[in-house]
Amino acid sequence: MNILIVLAHPERDSFNGALVDVAMARLQEAGHAVELDDLYRDNFDPVERASNYPMDSAADHFSPLAVQRENYKQGSLPADVQREIARLEWADLVIFQFPLWWHAQPAILKGWFDRVLVYGGLYSGSMRYDRGYFRGKRAICSVTTGSPEQAFMPFGRAGNMVEWLWPMHSSLYYVGYEVLAPQVHYGVQGGGIQYQEEAAFRARLVSMEEAWASRLAGLAQESPIPFSTWDDWDENGVLKHSHPLRWRLS
Ligand SMILES: Cc1cc2nc3c(=O)[nH]c(=O)nc-3n(C[C@H](O)[C@H](O)[C@H](O)COP(=O)(O)O)c2cc1C
Secondary structure (H helix, E strand, O other), rough: EEEEEEEEOOOOOOHHHHHHHHHHHHHHOOOOOEEEEEEEOOOOOOOOHHHHHHOOOOOOOOHHHHHHHHHHHOOOHHHHHHHHHHHHHHOOEEEEEOOOOOOOHHHHHHHHHHOOOOOOOEEOOOOOOHHOOOOOEEEEEEEEEOHHHHHOOOOOOOOOOHHHHHHHHHHHHOOOOOOOEEEEOOOOOOOOOOOOHHHHHHHHHHHHHHHHHHHHHHHHOOOOOOOOHHEOOEHHHEEEOOHHHHHHHO
């Protein structure tokens, strides 16, 4: 398999960086081709704006969707976006490695979605969800948090990881990926609030690296998160009344 690791962390020598090293070593040992897409190293510009494109004049109205579609069609997308798309086309599996920042992915990775997943090229009205551009390929989020696992339990103060990751998961599914359940590495203090004494914390980091390494071997065989599909929706994009998940609300 060709595997792309997209890293969104400003410090390569971080726990996120260590998780990348674990994944690269383990996946290469297993015979896969692995590429690292380090967004900070490459100084990826996450801001979608008119100046990214050749515009006819400064007075042109900038409509991001129309401009993305036109430049995709003309083969004139910005070079960094073309490079990212080529990486995605190469990869059978994409691993997104990032810390949870303000209950979401870091801005550089949010902007990567804004700029790289271009309208009219990687998705359109008829090319979405289970009919998406990347159907047949897989994606997974490997996320570190500062807060400990218990704080993410029901009624926990850190909130609900399913909700925090929904924007990423649903966006990946939107462009056709089979999305695997995330690997969440909880309670990575990362120089911030301390939840555990140093030696126990260090031992836990090692055990999280080991857990990630042992899961990686089976990623190709795992069942993805079940999303609903075009066949499940009515003309308004709502689950059909006959759908089994509608049993509680008719
Ligand atoms: C800007 C910022 C926002 C953060 N927001 C959260 C958060 O919402 N929830 C959380 O559990 N940790 C949060 N953290 C803590 C990081 O998730 C934690 O430091 C990181 O996962 C540790 O991994 P590292 O050592 O590789 O940086 C935040 C950290 C930063 C810098």
